[in-house]
Amino acid sequence: MTFVRRAAALFAGVSICVGVLAIGGCAPMKKSDASVMPPVPTVDAIEALKAHYAAAGNLVGRVEAVNSAEMIAAVSGIDPAAAGNENAVFTYVDVAGDQFVNNGMLTQKAPTPSGYLVISYDPQGQRAPQVGDLVVRRK
Numbered sequence: 001m002t003f004v005r006r007a008a009a010l011f012a013g014v015s016i017c018v019g020v021l022a023i024g025g026c027a028p029m030k031k032s033d034a035s036v037m038p039p040v041p042t043v044d045a046i047e048a049l050k051a052h053y054a055a056a057g058n059l060v061g062r063v064e065a066v067n068s069a070e071m072i073a074a075v076s077g078i079d080p081a082a083a084g085n086e087n088a089v090f091t092y093v094d095v096a097g098d099q100f101v102n103n104g105m106l107t108q109k110a111p112t113p114s115g116y117l118v119i120s121y122d123p124q125g126q127r128a129p130q131v132g133d134l135v136v137r138r139k
């Protein structure tokens with residue numbers, strides 16, 4: 001008889017818990033609308049990173065625009081005379097984490113009318129370059 005009472009009490013307790021969960025406790029947790037974004041680097045941090053690469057004798061520029069259909073980026077801050085010949089290799093660097101994200105080649109020696117160099121990027125890279133990324137040509 002004791003076994004039956006304990007089983008009935010256990011069943012009642014489980015039924016109450018299931019009822020409470022069904023009423024209000026079973027709703028899935030919602031993720032916050034604000035996804036976790038990496039910290040945005042300050043202007044000083046970006047300039048320090050540029051100086052770091054330039055101190056090693058590298059050419060350093062900045063991505064100003066990206067044309068994903070043609071897999072090219074417009075880059076400022078690099079002297080076209082020093083950029084090298086067409087097919088010179090450049091590396092794209094994410095300034096937020098100082099990580100290499102892609103490689104590309106100089107596609108035309110002459111700058112655009114706006115003064116930008118046009119540098120391709122690899123569709124197989126970690127990610128496409130983004131406006132604000134650094135572009136480095138190692139010397």
